[in-house]
Amino acid sequence: MIRFMGLATVLILFLVVSIPLLVFEEGLKRFRPEAQKRQSIAVVRFMFRLLLKISGTQVTVEGRENIPEDRAVLYVGNHRSYFDILIGYTTTQGLLGFVAKKEMLRYPSLKTWMQHVQCLFLDREDIREGLKTILTGIEMMKEGTSIWIFPEGTRNENEAFTDLLPFKEGSLKIAEKSGCPVIPVAMVGNADIFENHIPFIRPQKVRIRYGQPIDLKGLPKEVKKKSGAYVRDVIITMLNDMQREAEDEKSGLTGNQGSAGSD
DSSP: OHHHHHHHHHHHHHHHHTHHHHHHHHHHHHHOHHHHHHHHHHHHHHHHHHHHHHHTEEEEEEOGGGSOSSSOOEEEEOOOOTHHHHHHHHTOOSOEEEEEEGGGGGSHHHHHHHHHTTOEEEOSSOHHHHHHHHHHHHHHHHTTOEEEEOTTSSOOOOSSTTOOOOOOGGGGHHHHHHTOOEEEEEEESGGGTTGGGTTOOOOEEEEEEEOOOBOGGGSOHHHHTTHHHHHHHHHHHHHHHHHHHHHHHHHHHHHHHHHHHHO
C-alpha cells in the first residue's frame, strides 16, 4: 500500500505542479511545434521512469533492434496492465502517441499532457468519430510519429496471459493506409505489478519483447483481410516462446541448485 500511495502522490503532484509548464508548452506549440513535441515526450518519459522506479518495476527489453530508426511504426501489443503505457513509452525512442479511450478526456491536466505527446482518443461508439481518429493517426505516422495501440480494446483479465482477446480488425488500418510497418509487442509479468493484487503495488520483473516488423501490404490477400487475427497469432507465439524460455531458465536454475546440494 505504501508504494501505491507514493506513486499516486507523485503523479498528482506532477499534474498540479506542471500546470505552468503546460502553459509554456502551449506557447511553444504555436511557434516551434516540433520542439514542443520532443520536449513534452521527454518530460513524460522522465516521469514514467520515475513512477516505474517507485513501483519497483524492473524492465528487461528484448528485440529493440527490430525497431526501424528511420521511420514511424505502429506498435501492437497485448494489454494486461495500466503500467503497459509507462513501459511502452520508456522502452522506445522518438515521437510516440498511444491510442486511448475517449473517457480519458474527462481528466483536464492528464488530457492536456496526453495531447502534447500526440495521443489519440478513440470513440468506440461513434463510427464517424472513430474514422476521424484513424485518419489523424495516418497523417501523424506519415509525419514521423509512431503510434501504439492495444487491439484487444481493453485490459485482458484472462487467467492465462497467452489467452488474448480478439483483436479489433479496424485497429491496424493506421499502418495499412500509412504504409508503415507493424511491430508486434509481447509483455510478460505486467499484471503482477498491480492488477493481480489490487490495491497493492509490488516490485516485479517485466519482460517486453519487440518482434520483427510486419509489412501488412506484403501479406497474402486472404491473410491481409484478417490482419488483426494474423498479428494476434504472432504475439501469442511470442508470449508462448517467452513462457517456455522462462520455464527452461527456472528448470535450469533448479537443476543447478539440486546438483550443488548433492555434492
